[in-house]
Amino acid sequence: MDMENNNWRDLAPLHSGLTNVRSVLVQCDTAFQLSKQLKIILVENNLNYIESGISKHHLRFSLIGVGYYSEFLNTLSNSVSQGLAGSESCDVSLPNDNYPYWLAHMGEGHSASFTMPQNCDTKGMILCVVYLSNPGIDATECLTSVLIVNYTKCTFQIHKRDTVFSFNEEDWHGIISNLGSRDKVEIFVTFGHKLVVKNTVVYLICGESNDMEMEPAKG
Template identity: 40%
Template sequence: MQMFSARVLGDCLLPGNKNPDWLTFSGEDSLVTFHVPQLNGRKLTTALLCIVYSSSPNNVPSEGPIIKNLLTLNYTKTTPYIYDGDTLASLRDEEWQKVISNLEAGDKVQIVVVARLGITVKKTAVYLIYCEPVD
């Protein structure tokens, strides 16, 4: 099994369990559903998307994106965002910030990853990153 971790803008390192500024939500297979928590004195600044996937020995990913499509649904506000794999590879920070800025405490959100043919998504995780507390 291989692991691919990426912020929508590129590669990332995952935090250890000791970092209190990260909240993790995970789901089996290719989707994760969560409610955005309220953290007093902190603002959601960005999110990282990570997947664990597998492929057969005959279909090892080489060039190109692993993710074919990414769907982000905010059920509370009924706002969908859909990105194709090519868009994901070049998604500008401003566009991703539009998605993040649309999230508020209490929102029910679902992220669905569609991998390219021959890739099986085993687990999907979202890391919500908050700013330092304001005194």
């Protein structure tokens, strides 16, 4: 899509109106143009995040997987649950790197930034979102899209809600084909209903075994 004469306000109805479109990949000409488009998207999504002062009892989490991840989902889910249960404050303990199985990249709020690893056959990823639990609000129901920004290539790729809940092998190939070694990347998970997010963590899957031990990290 030519972003010189179009902006996100033109892209949004296109993306939501075509039911068979699973994702949209936009190539910007410059870093400034990319920054401008991201600002429009993020302002329109009205993202909120927790800074401090929330008890562990008010926090929940949601996991989103794409590509090869199924062998690790239960292990991560159990570890995150234990981390939330073991936290005495809003500073929760979340699983850290578990080389050679995965690399963890932790962020505050709705996004996590990282550099794509070298010499690593990345087979999939799991997104972990820790959010404020309010009555009647569930992350899976509020999720609107996953936005993958490649600052090195000046691109952003938007996956709408329906695609996120049915990520397939083709979706993963479309994601990883645009992420090269040492590329600077940021992944945003956007929600409606003013869902308040504490942390977003990206786990890049590199291994194939569920026989593993993990050490939690402060997130």
